[in-house]
Amino acid sequence: MAAMPRSHNDAGNQNPVPAPDAPAAPAGGKHPVDETLPPVRMLTSGLQHVAAMYAGVVAPPLIVGAAVGLSAGELTFLTGASLFTAGLATFLQTLGVWRIGARLPFVNGVTFAGVAPMLAIVDTTDDKADALPVIFGAIIVAGALGFLAAPWFSKLVRFFPPVVTGTVITLIGVSLLPVAFGWAQGPNPAADDYGSATYLTLAAVTLVVVLLLRRFTRGFVKQIAVLVGLVLGTLIAIPFGVTDFSPVVEADLVGFPTPFHFGAPQFAVAAIVSMCVVMLVSMTESTADMLALGEIVDRPADERTIAGGLRADTLGSAISPLFNGFMCSAFAQNIGLVAMTRIRSRFVVAVGGGFLVLMGLCPVAASLIAVVPRPVLGGAGVVLFGSVAASGIQTLVRAGLEKDNNVLIVAVSLAVGIIPITEPEFYHAFPETAKIILDSGISTGCVAAVLLNLVFNHIGAASRRDSDDVTAPMEPGDEITEARTAKPAPAH
Numbered sequence: 016m017a018a019m020p021r022s023h024n025d026a027g028n029q030n031p032v033p034a035p036d037a038p039a040a041p042a043g044g045k046h047p048v049d050e051t052l053p054p055v056r057m058l059t060s061g062l063q064h065v066a067a068m069y070a071g072v073v074a075p076p077l078i079v080g081a082a083v084g085l086s087a088g089e090l091t092f093l094t095g096a097s098l099f100t101a102g103l104a105t106f107l108q109t110l111g112v113w114r115i116g117a118r119l120p121f122v123n124g125v126t127f128a129g130v131a132p133m134l135a136i137v138d139t140t141d142d143k144a145d146a147l148p149v150i151f152g153a154i155i156v157a158g159a160l161g162f163l164a165a166p167w168f169s170k171l172v173r174f175f176p177p178v179v180t181g182t183v184i185t186l187i188g189v190s191l192l193p194v195a196f197g198w199a200q201g202p203n204p205a206a207d208d209y210g211s212a213t214y215l216t217l218a219a220v221t222l223v224v225v226l227l228l229r230r231f232t233r234g235f236v237k238q239i240a241v242l243v244g245l246v247l248g249t250l251i252a253i254p255f256g257v258t259d260f261s262p263v264v265e266a267d268l269v270g271f272p273t274p275f276h277f278g279a280p281q282f283a284v285a286a287i288v289s290m291c292v293v294m295l296v297s298m299t300e301s302t303a304d305m306l307a308l309g310e311i312v313d314r315p316a317d318e319r320t321i322a323g324g325l326r327a328d329t330l331g332s333a334i335s336p337l338f339n340g341f342m343c344s345a346f347a348q349n350i351g352l353v354a355m356t357r358i359r360s361r362f363v364v365a366v367g368g369g370f371l372v373l374m375g376l377c378p379v380a381a382s383l384i385a386v387v388p389r390p391v392l393g394g395a396g397v398v399l400f401g402s403v404a405a406s407g408i409q410t411l412v413r414a415g416l417e418k419d420n421n422v423l424i425v426a427v428s429l430a431v432g433i434i435p436i437t438e439p440e441f442y443h444a445f446p447e448t449a450k451i452i453l454d455s456g457i458s459t460g461c462v463a464a465v466l467l468n469l470v471f472n473h474i475g476a477a478s479r480r481d482s483d484d485v486t487a488p489m490e491p492g493d494e495i496t497e498a499r500t501a502k503p504a505p506a507h
Contacts, residue, residue: 099375104331158333188404199393221394432460
């Protein structure tokens, strides 16, 4: 595929230095993204992707289902439906059909961006039995409209040079780290033992196991270090009474997400508008995730790739409610797994999608992943999500940070993106619809980076001159040199 277009006006974009360890496709051979691995490696690596994103997939249906007042059996059904539809969406994204799918190692699942608006829909619905049908109807419309808009939305790719993508990738990792820290403290924030020494120790032990495996093993074992760490961490947690095997005992062997199990979809205007806003947020984050993953696997995401990826996201979202699932989007935590293991094959992730479908059809299989304690997931999550942030820093190194315009873009965008992480109530006075966007640090940071890049590197005089060099922070007593060497304007 063609490389992502670079603007002549973005400092540091001319002749970018390739990533240090990015593998090139062998002469006459396949790109690593299109390679297939031996069966055992395919299965274990695919399962590792499922383990990394499982908690993120099941959390939204559990939260929304509890708000609706579903029974334990109905909650299990709703969770299985979300796993099933996540698998279908992952197939669309990795394998692709026609112009649908980025054909990158991309995992899709239920997006967290829709949780708050869905809870608002539940609160404003008089009969709670109608809440899920109203939500499903709104998601179908939002998904269909997003599918139609995907080709135009993808044209924004030219506004994502390395200074923007590096900032966004870094924000993705930083935004995900609090999720890992929350997992490390335990399953229930309201419990007395939340954040106890036992939970934190289990998280630390899992982290150390993963690090030791990455440091002292080679080959296949090194690549599946996270999966091995999760298994060992779960076993270590047994004597502490943290590992709960009851989900396996109570789960049914076979189950199918019957279409429209909770009733035919209903179409309410307010709910549709709310979910359309969520869809725009989701498409923005997916675009950033595709750009990040493209850099990591050495296949930069161009306009066609992003259009295909957004079509897969939106079509997966439109289909999902038919099987009682929610809006689907790319899972950023799996990008960290690709970055760390260096396994770039999209077919590995497709195998992970197969596991998700299997778990949706077989609740017992789904319950096996549910056995992994949250603190163990938290310890592994530190490595996964930190790897995403590190990938963003690598991209920023190539973004021309010797130019002070780019330094300002990165500095302000990171600050804006970190606001919802450090001050969750910062936007409490804003309307709920606005908070859907403002409470997502990835979205706000991405928008800030794109706008600042336009202002400093494109619009007006900024587009006709290079920014001033910044070689190092000034020390006390340094004088500002007024005379600067004139540089010719870049050719267009």
